[in-house]
Amino acid sequence: SDPDLVARARAARAKLGDKVFILGHHYQRDEVIEFADVTGDSFKLAKDAAAKPEAEYIVFCGVHFMAESADILTGDDQKVVLPDLAAGCSMADMATAEQVAECWDVLTEAGIAEQVVPVSYMNSSADIKAFTGKHGGTICTSSNAERALNWAFEQGEKVLFLPDQHLGRNTAVRELGMSLDDCVLYNPHKPNGGLTVEQLRGAKMILWRGHCSVHGRFSLDSVNDVRERIPGVNVLVHPECKHEVVAAADYVGSTEYIIKALEAAPRGSKWAIGTELNLVRRLANRFAAEDKEIVFLDKTVCFCSTMNRIDLPHLVWTLESLAEGKLINQIQVDKETESFAKLALERMLALP
Numbered sequence: 432s433d434p435d436l437v438a439r440a441r442a443a444r445a446k447l448g449d450k451v452f453i454l455g456h457h458y459q460r461d462e463v464i465e466f467a468d469v470t471g472d473s474f475k476l477a478k479d480a481a482a483k484p485e486a487e488y489i490v491f492c493g494v495h496f497m498a499e500s501a502d503i504l505t506g507d508d509q510k511v512v513l514p515d516l517a518a519g520c521s522m523a524d525m526a527t528a529e530q531v532a533e534c535w536d537v538l539t540e541a542g543i544a545e546q547v548v549p550v551s552y553m554n555s556s557a558d559i560k561a562f563t564g565k566h567g568g569t570i571c572t573s574s575n576a577e578r579a580l581n582w583a584f585e586q587g588e589k590v591l592f593l594p595d596q597h598l599g600r601n602t603a604v605r606e607l608g609m610s611l612d613d614c615v616l617y618n619p620h621k622p623n624g625g626l627t628v629e630q631l632r633g634a635k636m637i638l639w640r641g642h643c644s645v646h647g648r649f650s651l652d653s654v655n656d657v658r659e660r661i662p663g664v665n666v667l668v669h670p671e672c673k674h675e676v677v678a679a680a681d682y683v684g685s686t687e688y689i690i691k692a693l694e695a696a697p698r699g700s701k702w703a704i705g706t707e708l709n710l711v712r713r714l715a716n717r718f719a720a721e722d723k724e725i726v727f728l729d730k731t732v733c734f735c736s737t738m739n740r741i742d743l744p745h746l747v748w749t750l751e752s753l754a755e756g757k758l759i760n761q762i763q764v765d766k767e768t769e770s771f772a773k774l775a776l777e778r779m780l781a782l783p
């Protein structure tokens with residue numbers, strides 16, 4: 432990275448002292464991670480954000496929904512800042528408040544809404560989290576989806592899983608032992624979600640038709656090719672990957688799980704990782720010294736472009752502005768949305 436920018440970031444950071452707390456998601460660039468006070472997956476960061484009440488500014492190096500969640504979970508006097516407002520998430524954008532309200536009407540008309548518990552992935556807007564809280568549901572992340580689904584099936588007979596169909600399907604089939612036939616796919620762009628009343632009544636899992644544009648690109652061919660190229664390789668993927676990819680992998684888990692698995696891996700072992708490229712590269716460099724060979728599962732897959740929007744120039748601009756007393760790029764969820772979204776997030780944090 433540019434040494435001048437590094438020096439400016441350090442100076443602004445030092446001037447702010449304890450007033451600022453910098454969170455960095457594992458998918459962030461190395462140049463940004465270097466300045467993070469804590470790093471983590473979205474579950475860990477949600478907890479970490481709430482654990483620093485004395486910091487006036489929470490600078491969230493991640494994407495928009497994560498900054499919203501941090502705002503919901505932190506005190507009113509704490510300000511959450513996203514260094515680039517264009518750092519969104521294409522998956523979160525695949526479920527809007529209007530579409531989800533319409534879906535609930537469809538479930539109501541089919542006579543099943545009372546049996547349905549919504550479970551929403553962290554990767555969703557504050558509006559969707561509020562919808563979830565209002566209808567008795569919980570949020571989940573990729574590290575607690577199994578616990579969240581088990582909890583939800585204690586509350587009702589069916590789950591509406593938003594917005595990542597893959598995490599929903601993979602968790603239901605892999606962890607809860609359901610069959611693919613227990614799941615139906617609700618398409619928000621089609622009348623009645625493209626489903627008949629019978630299909631809705633017969634389903635246990637109603638999956639929203641959303642996906643991650645990065646993880647969705649790993650394929651069964653990626654897995655077969657790497658196994659051929661590197662005999663004895665362990666394939667480890669994130670549960671946002673398609674079901675066929677997850678079914679063909681050796682291990683599946685959140686970003687935090689992936690890091691722990693590699694820490695525990697024996698020397699000389701070989702790994703192909705199916706998750707965001709910034710993290711895979713960082714892990715490959717870190718573990719090369721321990722003689723662990725780590726490759727990216729499919730070289731044709733790119734970085735998450737929105738995660739990558741947070742770069743060193745944006746971080747410098749953010750820290751220097753805050754150090755001058757100028758509040759920029761604040762992410763603030765309105766009170767009404769916040770109260771219901773908080774309910775859903777707190778249900779997640781209380782999961783056994």
Ligand code: 13P
Binds near residue numbers: 572671
């Ligand atoms: P986790 O951090 O929960 O593993 O999620 C990955 C992700 O896609 C975040 O956007």
Ligand code: SF4
Binds near residue numbers: 645
């Ligand atoms: Fe969204 Fe996928 Fe990027 Fe995560 S990796 S922020 S789910 S687009």
